[in-house]
Amino acid sequence: MFKDITIGQYYPSNSILHRLDPRVKLFGVVVYIAAVFIINNLIGFIFLTIAIALLIGMSKVPLKHILKGLRFVWFLVALAIFFNLFFSDGTIIWRWWIFHMSYEGIYRAVFFAVRLIYVIVGASLLTYTTTPTTLTNGLEKVFKPLDAIHFPGHEIAMMMSIALRFIPILTEEINKITKAQLARGADFDTGGLILKARGMIPIMVPLFVSAFRRATELATAMEARCYSGGPNRTKMFPLKYEKRDKIAYIILVLYLLAAIGLRIAMDHFLTWGAV
Amino acid sequence: MSFIKAEKISYSYPVFEDTDEFENKKKTEDKPAVDPKARGEKALKEITLEVKQGQFLCILGRNGSGKSTFAKHLNALLLPTEGTVWVDDIDTKSEEQVWTIRKSVGMVFQNPDNQIIGSIVDEDVAFGLENLAVPSEQIQKDVTSALEGVGMSDYAKYSPNKLSGGQKQRVAVAGVLAMAPKCIVLDESTAMLDPRGRREVMETVKRLNKEMGITIISITHFMEETLDADYIYVMHKGKIALQGTPKEIFSRGTELYTLGLWFPQIYHLAYVLRQKGLDIPEDVIHADELKQALENLKKK
Numbered sequence: 398m399f400k401d402i403t404i405g406q407y408y409p410s411n412s413i414l415h416r417l418d419p420r421v422k423l424f425g426v427v428v429y430i431a432a433v434f435i436i437n438n439l440i441g442f443i444f445l446t447i448a449i450a451l452l453i454g455m456s457k458v459p460l461k462h463i464l465k466g467l468r469f470v471w472f473l474v475a476l477a478i479f480f481n482l483f484f485s486d487g488t489i490i491w492r493w494w495i496f497h498m499s500y501e502g503i504y505r506a507v508f509f510a511v512r513l514i515y516v517i518v519g520a521s522l523l524t525y526t527t528t529p530t531t532l533t534n535g536l537e538k539v540f541k542p543l544d545a546i547h548f549p550g551h552e553i554a555m556m557m558s559i560a561l562r563f564i565p566i567l568t569e570e571i572n573k574i575t576k577a578q579l580a581r582g583a584d585f586d587t588g589g590l591i592l593k594a595r596g597m598i599p600i601m602v603p604l605f606v607s608a609f610r611r612a613t614e615l616a617t618a619m620e621a622r623c624y625s626g627g628p629n630r631t632k633m634f635p636l637k638y639e640k641r642d643k644i645a646y647i648i649l650v651l652y653l654l655a656a657i658g659l660r661i662a663m664d665h666f667l668t669w670g671a672v
Numbered sequence: 673m674s675f676i677k678a679e680k681i682s683y684s685y686p687v688f689e690d691t692d693e694f695e696n697k698k699k700t701e702d703k704p705a706v707d708p709k710a711r712g713e714k715a716l717k718e719i720t721l722e723v724k725q726g727q728f729l730c731i732l733g734r735n736g737s738g739k740s741t742f743a744k745h746l747n748a749l750l751l752p753t754e755g756t757v758w759v760d761d762i763d764t765k766s767e768e769q770v771w772t773i774r775k776s777v778g779m780v781f782q783n784p785d786n787q788i789i790g791s792i793v794d795e796d797v798a799f800g801l802e803n804l805a806v807p808s809e810q811i812q813k814d815v816t817s818a819l820e821g822v823g824m825s826d827y828a829k830y831s832p833n834k835l836s837g838g839q840k841q842r843v844a845v846a847g848v849l850a851m852a853p854k855c856i857v858l859d860e861s862t863a864m865l866d867p868r869g870r871r872e873v874m875e876t877v878k879r880l881n882k883e884m885g886i887t888i889i890s891i892t893h894f895m896e897e898t899l900d901a902d903y904i905y906v907m908h909k910g911k912i913a914l915q916g917t918p919k920e921i922f923s924r925g926t927e928l929y930t931l932g933l934w935f936p937q938i939y940h941l942a943y944v945l946r947q948k949g950l951d952i953p954e955d956v957i958h959a960d961e962l963k964q965a966l967e968n969l970k971k972k
Contacts, residue, residue, distance in 0.1 A: 530795060562790070562832075566785050611785070611786045620749060621749060621779040632811075633795065633812055
C-alpha cells in the first residue's frame with residue numbers, strides 16, 4: 398500500500414540539475430514558489446511556464462513520471478477549483494441554490510489550480526533530482542547560521558536522515574505485522590471506515606513498540622561510535638560550491654527580480670488579465 | 673600485556689519506582705515477575721577477567737546470563753556499580769576519556785538494521801570518523817580501506833537495505849574498523865544471521881584478528897563460533913562459571929548442559945560415539961580431528 402508513492406522520490410540521472418549543490422536548489426525552490434505567488438497575470442504565467450518547462454527539460458526526469466507523481470494531488474486541486482468556482486463573489490453569471498459563478502471566480506479557480514500544480518511540480522523537481530542524504534546535508538548547511546540562536550539544525554537534519562533510512566525498514570515491518578495479525582484472524586477488509594480504522598490498532602501498537610525498541614538500539618549504536626551531537630563533526634563529502642552553482646545563484650536572483658518587475662509593470666500599465 | 677582488565681565488577685540495572693509498583697501489583701494480581709532487571713537484581717556479580725592484546729576471546733552464555741550487559745561495560749556504555757574496568761589502562765569511569773575508549777573498543781551489535789545510520793554504505797562507514805572530526809580526505813581514505821578490509825568495496829554506493837544480513841554486519845564491522853580500533857566487541861552479532869551470513873562475519877573478524885592483530889571479543893551462544901578462540905569465558909547468572917581454552921571448556925562434558933549450553937556438533941558426535949564404545953580422545957572438537965581419530969581407529 399506504500400509502494401506507489403512516486404511523488405518526491407529520487408529519480409536517478411546525471412543531469413545538470415542533479416549535479417547542482419543542494420543549497421542552490423533549496424534557494425531555487427524558494428525563489429520559484431515566491432515567483433508563482435508574485436505573478437498574477439497571463440504574461441507572467443507564460444513566463445513561469447517557460448521556466449518550469451526548461452527546468453523539467455534540464456532535469457531529464459520524464460514528464461510522464463512527474464505527472465504520475467501528481468496523482469495524489471488532483472483531489473486537492475479539484476477541491477480548490479470547486480470552492481473558487483462556485484463560491485466567489487463578483488460579476489455573477491450563474492446562480493443555483495447556494496452556488497454561484499462569477500467571471501472573477503472562474504479566473505481565480507483557473508489561476509489557483511495552475512499555481513498549486515506549479516508549486517508542487519517545482520518542489521517535487523527538487524526531490525526528484527536530489528538524494529535524501531544530499532538534501533539533508535544541504536538543509537543542515539542552510540540552517541548553520543541559526544546555530545547562534547540555538548536552532549537545532551544538525552539535529553533536524555540527523556532526524557530526517559534517520560527517518561528516511563528507516564522508512565523501508567518500517568514498511569517491511571508493517572507488512573510483517575499485518576500478515577502476522579491476519580494469521581491470527583484479524584480482519585482488515587470488511588466493515589465501515591470506523592471499523593477499518595479500528596482494525597489498524599493491532600498493526601500500529603506493535604509497530605510503535607518495535608520502533609521505540611529500534612530507536613533505543615540505534616541510540617546505543619550511535620553512542621558506541623562516538624556520536625556526541627552537532628558541533629565539531631566533519632563530513633566525508635563536504636558540500637562545495639562549483640562554478641555552475643554560482644551561475645545558478647545569479648540566474649535565480651535575476652529571475653526573482655524579473656518576476657517582481659513583471660508584476661509591477663503589469664499592475665501599472667495593463668489592466669486586463671489581472672487576478 | 674593486558675589490554676582490558678575487569679576487576680570484581682558488579683552491575684545492577686537502575687530500578688524505577690513506578691515500575692516497581694507496577695511489578696508488585698502484577699506479582700500479587702497475576703504471576704510473579706520474572707525479569708531480574710525490574711527487581712533490581714544484580715546482572716553482573718563480581719566479574720574479574722583479563723584480555724590480552726591480539727587475543728580472540730569468546731564469552732559464552734545463555735539468554736539472561738549477563739553477557740551483553742558485560743559487553744556494554746567494555747566501552748563505557750554502562751559503568752559498573754562496583755569494581756573497575758580498565759581499557760588500555762584507562763578507567764572507564766573517567767568521563768573525559770570516554771571517546772578515547774570508544775574509539776579503541778568498537779562494538780558491533782545484534783540487529784544489523786538498528787546500527788546502520790547512513791543511507792548509503794560508505795556514508796555509514798564514515799559516521800564514526802565524522803564524529804571524531806577527522807578531515808574529509810582522511811575519511812575518504814579510511815572508509816575505502818575499511819570497506820576493503822571486510823570485502824565490501826563493491827557495495828560502497830549501495831543502500832544498506834539492499835544488502836543481506838551478513839553483508840550488513842560486515843558493513844557494521846567496517847564502520848568500527850574505519851576508526852582503527854584496538855579491539856572489536858561482537859555483541860551477539862551473528863545471532864540474527866543465517867548460517868552463511870554467520871560464516872561471512874566470523875571469517876572476516878578472524879582475518880582482522882590474524883592480519884591486523886585486532887583483539888576480538890565475541891559474545892555469543894553459538895558453540896561453533898568459539899572453536900577457534902584463544903580463550904573462553906562461560907557466564908551463568910551474572911557470574912563467570914567456567915574459563916579456559918576451547919578444549920578445556922568442552923571437556924567439561926555434561927557440566928555445560930547445566931549452564932544452558934550445547935556441545936558443538938562435532939564434539940557432540942564424538943561424545944556419542946565414545947558412549948557407544950569407540951575409542952575417541954576427549955579433546956576432539958574440529959571436524960578434521962574427528963576424521964583423524966576415526967581413521968586411526970580403522971588402522972587399529
